Amino acid sequence: MPSPTFWSLVESSLTPSYTLAIIAIVLVLGGPIILHLILSNSTSYIIHPQVVLVGPDGVGKTSLMTLFERGDSPSQTHTSQKSHSVELNASTDSSSKYSYKNHEDTTGTHTKFLLIDTPGHGKLRNVAMERLIRCERLKAIVFMVDAAALGEPESLAPTASYLYDILLFLQKRASDKSNNKKNNTPVPVLIAANKVDLFTALPSTLVKTNLEAELSRIRSSRSKGLLDSGVGIDDVGSEEQDAWLGEYGSEKFSFKQMQEFEIDVDVLPGNITGDGPGAEKWWWWIAQRI
Amino acid sequence: MLDSFEIITTTGVVVWSRTYAPIKPSIVNNFIADTFIEEKSGSTAIQDSQSASVNPPYKNDQHTLKWTIVKELGVIFVAVYRSLLHLSWVDKLVDNIRTIFVSLYGDQLKKPHTTLVEFGTNKFDEYFDQQLHELDKASGIDASGVPEIQLNSNLNDEPLSAPSLTYRGRNISQGGLDATSNGSSPPDTPSASRPSTPSNNNLLVAKASPAARLSRRARKKNNANAPLLSSGDEGPGGRSKKAPKKGRKWDQDGLADEEDDVQLDYSAQTNPLSDSEAEATGRSSALEHVDSSTWGSTTKGKFVLKDLGDEVHDILASAEASQAASSKNGSKGGLIGSGINAVSGLFRNVVGGKTLTKEDLDKAMKGMEEHLLKKNVAREAAVRLCEGVEKELLGVKTGSFESINARIQTAMEASLTKMLTPTSSMDLLREIDAVTAPPVTSLRTRRPYVISIVGVNGVGKSTNLSKICFFLLQNKYKVLIAAGDTFRSGAVEQLAVHVRNLKELAAREGGGEVDIYQKGYGKDAAAVAKDAVAHAAHTGYDVVLIDTAGRRHNDQRLMSSLEKFAKFAQPDKILMVGEALVGTDSVAQARNFNAAFGSVRTLDGFIISKCDTVGDMVGTLVSLVHATNVPVLFVGVGQHYSDLRNFSVKWAVEKLLSST
Numbered sequence: 001m002p003s004p005t006f007w008s009l010v011e012s013s014l015t016p017s018y019t020l021a022i023i024a025i026v027l028v029l030g031g032p033i034i035l036h037l038i039l040s041n042s043t044s045y046i047i048h049p050q051v052v053l054v055g056p057d058g059v060g061k062t063s064l065m066t067l068f069e070r071g072d073s074p075s076q077t078h079t080s081q082k083s084h085s086v087e088l089n090a091s092t093d094s095s096s097k098y099s100y101k102n103h104e105d106t107t108g109t110h111t112k113f114l115l116i117d118t119p120g121h122g123k124l125r126n127v128a129m130e131r132l133i134r135c136e137r138l139k140a141i142v143f144m145v146d147a148a149a150l151g152e153p154e155s156l157a158p159t160a161s162y163l164y165d166i167l168l169f170l171q172k173r174a175s176d177k178s179n180n181k182k183n184n185t186p187v188p189v190l191i192a193a194n195k196v197d198l199f200t201a202l203p204s205t206l207v208k209t210n211l212e213a214e215l216s217r218i219r220s221s222r223s224k225g226l227l228d229s230g231v232g233i234d235d236v237g238s239e240e241q242d243a244w245l246g247e248y249g250s251e252k253f254s255f256k257q258m259q260e261f262e263i264d265v266d267v268l269p270g271n272i273t274g275d276g277p278g279a280e281k282w283w284w285w286i287a288q289r290i
Numbered sequence: 291m292l293d294s295f296e297i298i299t300t301t302g303v304v305v306w307s308r309t310y311a312p313i314k315p316s317i318v319n320n321f322i323a324d325t326f327i328e329e330k331s332g333s334t335a336i337q338d339s340q341s342a343s344v345n346p347p348y349k350n351d352q353h354t355l356k357w358t359i360v361k362e363l364g365v366i367f368v369a370v371y372r373s374l375l376h377l378s379w380v381d382k383l384v385d386n387i388r389t390i391f392v393s394l395y396g397d398q399l400k401k402p403h404t405t406l407v408e409f410g411t412n413k414f415d416e417y418f419d420q421q422l423h424e425l426d427k428a429s430g431i432d433a434s435g436v437p438e439i440q441l442n443s444n445l446n447d448e449p450l451s452a453p454s455l456t457y458r459g460r461n462i463s464q465g466g467l468d469a470t471s472n473g474s475s476p477p478d479t480p481s482a483s484r485p486s487t488p489s490n491n492n493l494l495v496a497k498a499s500p501a502a503r504l505s506r507r508a509r510k511k512n513n514a515n516a517p518l519l520s521s522g523d524e525g526p527g528g529r530s531k532k533a534p535k536k537g538r539k540w541d542q543d544g545l546a547d548e549e550d551d552v553q554l555d556y557s558a559q560t561n562p563l564s565d566s567e568a569e570a571t572g573r574s575s576a577l578e579h580v581d582s583s584t585w586g587s588t589t590k591g592k593f594v595l596k597d598l599g600d601e602v603h604d605i606l607a608s609a610e611a612s613q614a615a616s617s618k619n620g621s622k623g624g625l626i627g628s629g630i631n632a633v634s635g636l637f638r639n640v641v642g643g644k645t646l647t648k649e650d651l652d653k654a655m656k657g658m659e660e661h662l663l664k665k666n667v668a669r670e671a672a673v674r675l676c677e678g679v680e681k682e683l684l685g686v687k688t689g690s691f692e693s694i695n696a697r698i699q700t701a702m703e704a705s706l707t708k709m710l711t712p713t714s715s716m717d718l719l720r721e722i723d724a725v726t727a728p729p730v731t732s733l734r735t736r737r738p739y740v741i742s743i744v745g746v747n748g749v750g751k752s753t754n755l756s757k758i759c760f761f762l763l764q765n766k767y768k769v770l771i772a773a774g775d776t777f778r779s780g781a782v783e784q785l786a787v788h789v790r791n792l793k794e795l796a797a798r799e800g801g802g803e804v805d806i807y808q809k810g811y812g813k814d815a816a817a818v819a820k821d822a823v824a825h826a827a828h829t830g831y832d833v834v835l836i837d838t839a840g841r842r843h844n845d846q847r848l849m850s851s852l853e854k855f856a857k858f859a860q861p862d863k864i865l866m867v868g869e870a871l872v873g874t875d876s877v878a879q880a881r882n883f884n885a886a887f888g889s890v891r892t893l894d895g896f897i898i899s900k901c902d903t904v905g906d907m908v909g910t911l912v913s914l915v916h917a918t919n920v921p922v923l924f925v926g927v928g929q930h931y932s933d934l935r936n937f938s939v940k941w942a943v944e945k946l947l948s949s950t
Contacts, residue, residue: 058319062302066405075405078315079322080302082364087403114403117301121327122713126939153724161715221719224765226924228938 048087049113049290050135054128054166055144056159057120060194063272064144065117067279071101074272080119083131088115090287100283113139113290125162132169140188140289141166142282147193147269148201150210160214163191164222167215167258167265168245174261186262190285196269197276204269208255211267216253219245291426292380293353293370295418297391300326300364303405306391308418313353313370321348321355321368328713329678330919342367342384349373356380358388362685363399365391379425386421389609390414390602420602644688646697651680654694658702665946667909668874671916679705703943706912710939712921716895718863719765725862726767726832738826740834742774742819742859743897744852745867746879747840750899750926752781754867755835756788758924760931763792763801767832772822773808774815774855775839782808785837795931805831815839816851819859836861843882852886863894865923868914870904880917895923898937902927906945911937 013020053061057079067074069086091097094108102110116135118128132138143163149155170187193207202210223244246257255265268281296307296318324330325348341358348355354373359366367388369380394414398407644650655676662672679701688697721739728734741758745751755771762769771789775781789806796802807822819836826834836859841848856864866883868876884893898911911922922937 057323066303069405076304076307076315077302078296078298078304079319079327081300081322081326084299084301084303084405085403086405119302119327121323122715123327123708123711126707126711153729157717157720157724158714161717217720217723218717221717221723225717225719226761226934226936228936228941 047137049111049137049139050085050116051113051140051142051286051290052116052118052132052135052138053142053144054118054132054162055120055142055192056146056155056162057122059120059144059146060272061120061144062117064142064192064194064279064282065115067272068100068115068283071103079121080117081121081124083116083118083127085114085116088113090283090290092287097287098280098284100279111290113286115286122158125165129165129169132166138185138187140190140286141170142190142192142286144192144194145207145211146195147204147207148195148198150193150202150207151200156210156214160211161218163211164215164218164245167263170263171245171258171261174263186264188264188266188289189258190282191265191267192282193267193269195271197271197274204267207269208267212252212254215245216251219253291371291375292377292383292422293372294368295370295383295387296368297387298322298366298368299399299405300359300366301405305365305395305399305407306409306414308415317350317353317355317370318368320350321357322366324348325357326359326366327708328919329709341381342369342388343381356384358384360388360392360396361682363392363396365399367391379428383421383425386425386602386606387418390417390421390605393605393609417602417605420599424599644694646683646686646688646694648680648684650694651683651698654698655680657695658698661949662909662912662946664907665909666870666873666904666907667946668877668913668916670874670877671909671913674916675702675705675709675912699947703947706943706946707939709912710915710922710942716921716923718923721862722762722767722833738770738823738831738834739863740823740836740859740861741863741865742836742838742855742861743865743867744838744883744893745840746843746872749840749867749869749872751840751867752784752788752837754897754899754924754926754934755837756785756792757926757931757934759788759792759804759835760795761934762833763796763804764799766802768802768830769804769833769835770822770826770831771804771806772819772834772836773806774819774822774836776809776811776813776815776818777839779811781837781839782810792931802832816855816858819855823859843879849882849886852883853888856887856891864891865895865897866893866920867897867899868910869900870898870908870910871900872910874913876910876913877917880914880920884918884920893918893920895921897924897926898922899926901925902933906948908942908945911942912946 053065055061060077062077062080062084063074065084065086066077068088088100089102089110089112091102091108091110094102094110096102097108116131118131120128132141143166145159145163146155150159167189170189174186191207191211193202193204195201196204246253247260250257255267258265266285268285270277270279270282272279291310292308293311294307294309294313297305298318299305342356345357345359348357350373352373353370355368355370357366357368365388367384369384371377371380391414395407395409658679659672659676662675663669667675679698682705683697683701686697688694725734725739726736728736743751743755752775759769759771771785773782773785775785786806786808789804792804796804807818807825809818809821815838822836823834838852838855839848841852843849864887866880868879872879880893880896887893896911896914898908898914901908904910911925914920915922922942925935925937927933927935
């Protein structure tokens with residue numbers, strides 16, 4: 001007879017008793033905790049390693065991102081206004097480890113990572129910097145430059161000043177001991193000299209020396225420049241304001257000086273479209289750092 | 291015709307594009323930079339999902355860009371065409387493509403960590419072509435007027451029992467739908483469009499543009515054989531005289547329309563199927579035969595285009611319907627519904643996760659506007675900032691445990707930072723070095739770096755000039771100060787005192803050298819400046835600082851001399867001194883000074899003086915940047931020579947948003 005049992009069940013569930021009270025308490029208190037455990041263990045909470053693409057505008061950051069994602073050819077791109085990320089798989093032991101065309105590769109172990117593209121326009125540089133600060137598992141920074149335009153001082157100066165900001169940020173990050181351990185891992189920097197297939201492109205050694213020379217120039221002029229507004233009398237001469245990139249007091253800046261802060265800087269040539277070394281070298285560099 | 295149509299995400303990836311004539315990518319890049327990043331269009335904030343006809347078109351020297359944006363998905367739709375052509379239908383095309391694209395692929399754009407959009411069976415190309423033809427054709431018919439008559443008579447005469455033939459039936463229903471919607475658009479038979487499209491093109495441009503050719507190809511793939519082309523080309527000739535064309539048309543029992551000339555061309559291939567009651571289908575199937583003979587595909591080719599038209603209209607109609615439904619939903623809601631809404635709204639106010647509506651924002655934005663006005667931001671600039679933030683936040687969900695005010699605060703911070711950040715960073719010393727000691731490889735010769743300072747009376751031009759001079763002297767430059775204020779009595783003497791002091795300071799610190807160049811009073815300031823620059827170049831000074839007379843910005847007589855001044859002295863930098871004390875007038879000041887140097891020259895930067903006297907109320911610099919898009923370079927913070935600071939955006943934003 002189903003109906004009496006049903007009604008008796010309803011009745012017993014509504015009569016106050018200890019068992020019912022305990023069940024209710026367990027449900028009320030335990031439910032959210034279980035839900036939290038389930039949610040926090042789900043995949044969306046796992047943070048992939050992150051690689052950030054920075055650089056001035058028009059050097060091919062978005063293009064590189066789409067090339068890595070698509071594998072065959074980059075998408076057409078225009079000026080970015082927002083940062084964007086794509087999920088990629090890199091591996092150091094598969095048969096296609098040197099190539100980003102590994103979408104169908106099943107050999108070896110692949111590590112998922114996020115490649116984050118940032119806008120390069122001067123007005124949006126703070127967006128890029130903010131993205132950089134927000135990264136929780138920052139593994140590497142790819143600073144892209146246009147090797148074909150770097151011969152011109154008009155292009156070299158803004159590129160170098162952006163690089164200066166990035167390196168200074170990393171240096172402060174590395175030397176900031178008070179920071180928690182997680183954020184303190186050294187971040188290597190790749191200077192990706194793009195567009196080397198073009199006629200006017202500089203070889204990567206020249207890209208490196210040009211940037212180093214310009215960085216020393218910036219460093220010396222910044223040290224002589226005016227203070228920022230907002231700097232109070234008390235802050236003058238303090239550590240925070242006294243930003244000197246690399247070895248203090250050295251005449252010439254070189255990327256080697258960054259090793260003092262465990263920041264490795266590599267310069268590798270490549271190109272996204274056209275004939276040339278392609279983007280494989282960059283891919284391999286990234287794959288090794290993840 | 292269109293040169294290019296592109297669908298771009300705000301992250302910079304071109305999702306889909308169709309190019310008819312190659313255009314430089316820099317055109318679209320400049321458009322993005324000017325419209326979205328630098329917001330040069332000024333007061334009009336970029337609105338979400340606005341029709342392309344409302345958005346101001348971006349004009350390049352040769353091209354016009356019509357655009358619309360869907361902010362939620364971050365997609366921009368841009369159509370590029372030559373400015374010479376007046377294509378009235380481009381707005382509609384951009385809007386329709388936006389609707390289609392968003393309804394078909396909107397979900398894909400929301401996916402994180404990918405830039406790929408799967409187009410599935412690649413139908414979008416066809417949708418686009420269909421829209422292009424339809425709108426192009428519609429405008430062509432509007433222009434010539436004749437085919438429209440044919441259409442109407444065609445519709446009226448046609449017996450509605452025709453639906454037994456699917457082709458014809460669809461034709462009618464669609465034509466009817468169009469006729470009810472806007473009355474003037476034709477039925478969507480691609481065959482009817484053929485003669486009118488070339489005629490339209492021929493009216494607009496002398497020769498058929500490549501785009502016209504391509505659209506025809508897209509319609510019929512490759513039926514561009516000679517007879518058909520000739521029929522298309524003879525179209526305008528026949529159209530111009532209405533009567534004969536009409537007469538020939540109507541002798542076919544009223545069903546056959548303008549296509550009959552094509553049928554004549556292909557009479558040898560006429561389909562045996564064409565019986566008397568299916569005259570129209572006979573005509574169309576004759577055309578299909580043309581297709582199959584040249585193209586080699588089945589007769590389905592014809593019907594694919596037809597179906598496509600319906601599909602596109604379905605998409606557009608359903609999007610419209612859902613929009614109408616959502617607006618209706620918004621307005622309705624009974625007592626209980628509104629009660630629940632109110633309660634959950636209150637709850638979400640605290641917990642977050644609330645979708646912001648205009649009502650929510652209005653009150654909070656009023657508060658923010660008040661706050662900005664209190665910080666001495668000019669009303670115009672404050673309204674623009676608030677409108678921008680409001681547009682940005684409409685429909686946005688607040689984060690967990692985030693109140694509306696906090697959300698607005700962060701959005702305003704981002705907005706202010708973006709506004710105040712200069713497009714290219716300015717390093718004065720490096721620029722001076724580049725001019726005074728040019729690299730050997732460049733072909734430029736050494737010359738002095740010229741800085742001139744302008745501004746309204748009494749804002750501190752001479753004081754800031756001597757501060758800059760002190761800064762340059764510390765960096766061991768040879769500086770010449772030119773007394774360009776030949777008007778106010780005591781101005782030259784004042785500078786001479788500054789120079790005497792600076793000389794002494796420089797000697798004490800072992801810095802650079804400084805001298806004054808003056809020609810007394812009453813001389814033409816522009817001539818004095820020019821002489822000073824020539825003198826400096828001759829005697830090997832590094833930097834020339836030119837002081838000018840203060841002038842009221844709305845005095846035409848005084849302002850007009852600035853243009854001559856800029857031409858004579860050729861300054862590398864023209865800096866305007868604006869005092870932090872001034873209120874709403876700062877906008878007009880900046881605008882007038884920015885415009886005073888003629889069409890080729892603008893201001894290069896601002897010096898905000900007397901910042902120490904206003905505390906947190908540094909709104910003036912926002913007003914100045916809002917009015918001109920010229921960056922702030924220096925900030926004066928005191929009476930001493932050393933009280934000059936580089937402008938820091940972070941500092942300014944902090945001060946502006948601090949609530950005390």
